Amino acid sequence: MWLLLCSEGGIYMVKKYLILFLVIASFGCGKKASFESQRWSIHSGQQPPQLENVEAYKDIKKQTKVLKVSDQQVLRAPQRIEGIEVEGTWYQEVKSPKGELISVSYKFAYDIDKSIVAQAHYIEATKEEIIKKAKAQFPNLDHEGEIADKHTILVESSLGVQPFLKVTVLYSNENRIVTYYLNSAGRVKKTSINKHDFTDGIGVVYSSAPTESELKSEPLRNLKGDGVLASDHLSIESAISPTPFSQNNIFQFQVDDREFDILQAYYFVDQTMGWFEDELGVKLNSSLNIKLHIGGLKPTNAAFFYAGNIRLGEGDGVIYEHIPRDPSIVGHEAAHAYVEYLSGLSFEGEPGSYSEAFSDFFTAIRLGRPEMGFYAYKKADYKRTIDNDMKANKDFNGGKYNDSLIISGTFWDIKKILGSEKTARLAKYFLIELGPGGKISDLPDVLTSVAHQHLLSEDWHVIESVLEQRGWRN
Numbered sequence: 001m002w003l004l005l006c007s008e009g010g011i012y013m014v015k016k017y018l019i020l021f022l023v024i025a026s027f028g029c030g031k032k033a034s035f036e037s038q039r040w041s042i043h044s045g046q047q048p049p050q051l052e053n054v055e056a057y058k059d060i061k062k063q064t065k066v067l068k069v070s071d072q073q074v075l076r077a078p079q080r081i082e083g084i085e086v087e088g089t090w091y092q093e094v095k096s097p098k099g100e101l102i103s104v105s106y107k108f109a110y111d112i113d114k115s116i117v118a119q120a121h122y123i124e125a126t127k128e129e130i131i132k133k134a135k136a137q138f139p140n141l142d143h144e145g146e147i148a149d150k151h152t153i154l155v156e157s158s159l160g161v162q163p164f165l166k167v168t169v170l171y172s173n174e175n176r177i178v179t180y181y182l183n184s185a186g187r188v189k190k191t192s193i194n195k196h197d198f199t200d201g202i203g204v205v206y207s208s209a210p211t212e213s214e215l216k217s218e219p220l221r222n223l224k225g226d227g228v229l230a231s232d233h234l235s236i237e238s239a240i241s242p243t244p245f246s247q248n249n250i251f252q253f254q255v256d257d258r259e260f261d262i263l264q265a266y267y268f269v270d271q272t273m274g275w276f277e278d279e280l281g282v283k284l285n286s287s288l289n290i291k292l293h294i295g296g297l298k299p300t301n302a303a304f305f306y307a308g309n310i311r312l313g314e315g316d317g318v319i320y321e322h323i324p325r326d327p328s329i330v331g332h333e334a335a336h337a338y339v340e341y342l343s344g345l346s347f348e349g350e351p352g353s354y355s356e357a358f359s360d361f362f363t364a365i366r367l368g369r370p371e372m373g374f375y376a377y378k379k380a381d382y383k384r385t386i387d388n389d390m391k392a393n394k395d396f397n398g399g400k401y402n403d404s405l406i407i408s409g410t411f412w413d414i415k416k417i418l419g420s421e422k423t424a425r426l427a428k429y430f431l432i433e434l435g436p437g438g439k440i441s442d443l444p445d446v447l448t449s450v451a452h453q454h455l456l457s458e459d460w461h462v463i464e465s466v467l468e469q470r471g472w473r474n
């Protein structure tokens with residue numbers, strides 16, 4: 001027989017036999033609901049499950065009509081408790097045209113607390129009010145959408161089972177359905193999106209700096225699909241402007257709109273992330289958030305990265321202008337996340353020089369040009385370039401950016417001989433081996449070590465001659 005026992009809120013199957021003894025419902029069990037599922041078919045050679053004493057089964061048998069599906073007779077329904085559906089539960093039995101039982105499958109919930117059911121009834125009784133509250137908090141809920149269905153549902157969660165108002169919104173012209181789970185305060189606890197095959201959105205942006213490219217439709221990877229400009233790994237917000245929203249995930253703004261800069265910066269970071277994933281096989285283990293328009297209505301020259309956050313001002317119009325449109329600055333800040341992830345390097349002192357050097361280096365490789373700040377910096381053609389001839393030991397001055405240029409310049413020299421792909425890979429392994437406390441003087445040893453591991457021996461001499469020529473051996 002099988003014995004279903006309650007223990008620590010769970011149900012355990014002890015033995016599978018013919019007859020079912022149930023120890024269910026209110027006594028002996030904790031408050032936390034549990035679920036149990038089974039699948040039986042006539043081919044198993046075993047007896048079908050005996051569910052005569054299970055409330056959910058009795059209820060379904062009483063309430064549900066048998067359907068004819070093709071030539072089979074199917075009885076199929078979710079479990080309901082006092083009329084309220086328990087999401088994810090079901091019972092199904094299939095009979096042959098002759099009436100022979102062919103299969104039984106089900107998932108039932110047990111031990112749902114009475115107070116939870118009472119809350120569910122309250123939600124059901126106040127659902128119009130809940131929807132009103134939700135619309136006030138989330139105007140998007142109402143935006144071009146039509147509520148196709150709303151009903152109270154009990155949902156399995158880490159807390160057992162929780163009641164929600166499940167609202168299904170149809171965005172008719174985009175063939176898209178979004179389901180919102182609202183709590184009694186009208187807050188969205190969970191959404192699920194039935195997308196129609198397209199996961200990528202489109203942004204009408206510059207593919208590089210505005211001076212070097214035309215506005216055109218570019219892919220925005222892996223958008224969540226709920227209309228907000230965000231993926232599971234990247235989000236963006238502005239200090240003064242709402243986050244762009246587009247029901248069909250196509251984002252297009254006038255170039256003068258603040259939303260345009262939000263979109264453009266999002267695109268550059270998204271491209272950077274895609275490059276690290278595709279070219280170097282590096283995926284961050286946490287998500288990035290971009291905040292734009294730092295300084296609010298008084299534009300600043302802010303551009304920095306800290307703990308998963310990229311902060312960008314617009315530029316004061318004197319030293320920098322249109323920072324979010326400069327792919328080297330936005331890309332550099334995003335690259336910091338990868339440098340930190342690979343190496344654990346901090347931003348201060350000598351580790352800080354490495355951090356700057358490799359954020360520049362990866363950005364330069366990706367954009368195919370060594371100048372940083374080439375679009376937004378107004379005082380010169382660019383802020384700095386890694387295509388320089390500064391020498392180790394001779395030109396060090398302890399300045400974070402100054403010293404970083406010797407490191408990045410060394411790698412840029414290697415890139416000129418070995419090419420972008422090999423050198424970017426080398427840089428990746430270099431950072432991993434260097435680790436959090438890397439000193440500048442560690443560079444020759446670590447570089448030689450990773451070159452011997454990750455380059456063919458015929459390329460080793462390249463590393464040595466660049467180290468020599470850049471003054472690292474003096």
Ligand SMILES: [Zn+2]
Binds near residue numbers: 336359
């Ligand atoms: Zn930096």
